[in-house]
Amino acid sequence: MLGFLVALLGGFIATNMEETLARPVARALAPRIVVEPGEMKLLAFMLTMLIVAILLAIFDWDSPVGFMLGGTLGWFANRIVAAVRAGIDSRSED
Numbered sequence: 001m002l003g004f005l006v007a008l009l010g011g012f013i014a015t016n017m018e019e020t021l022a023r024p025v026a027r028a029l030a031p032r033i034v035v036e037p038g039e040m041k042l043l044a045f046m047l048t049m050l051i052v053a054i055l056l057a058i059f060d061w062d063s064p065v066g067f068m069l070g071g072t073l074g075w076f077a078n079r080i081v082a083a084v085r086a087g088i089d090s091r092s093e094d
Contacts (some may be wrong), residue, residue, distance in 0.1 A: 003056050004066035010052035011074020017044040045075060 022044035026035035035043060049071050056067060073080070 001066065003061035003063040004070040006056060006061065007049070007052055007067045007070030008074040010048050011071035012077050014045045014048035014075055015078065017048050021047050
């Protein structure tokens with residue numbers, strides 16, 4: 001369960017790590033691997049989830065399903081919350 005929560009937080013943080021984490025890594029990889037601008041968000045997600053996976057391995061929190069589910073839900077958290085709010089708002093207007 002703790003692994004799920006850590007991955008959820010990691011997925012949420014990954015949405016804001018494009019400038020901080022992904023671009024510097026892409027610049028470092030540029031001589032050998034070209035990272036397209038559309039791939040920056042994916043790179044940010046992958047790097048953040050790698051950091052979370054290493055953290056989970058260090059503390060021996062093994063839950064690959066919880067890790068992937070938490071990371072995915074964290075990545076889409078803003079969209080999920082917006083959809084729920086829109087549903088609540090439309091329900092209260094009726």
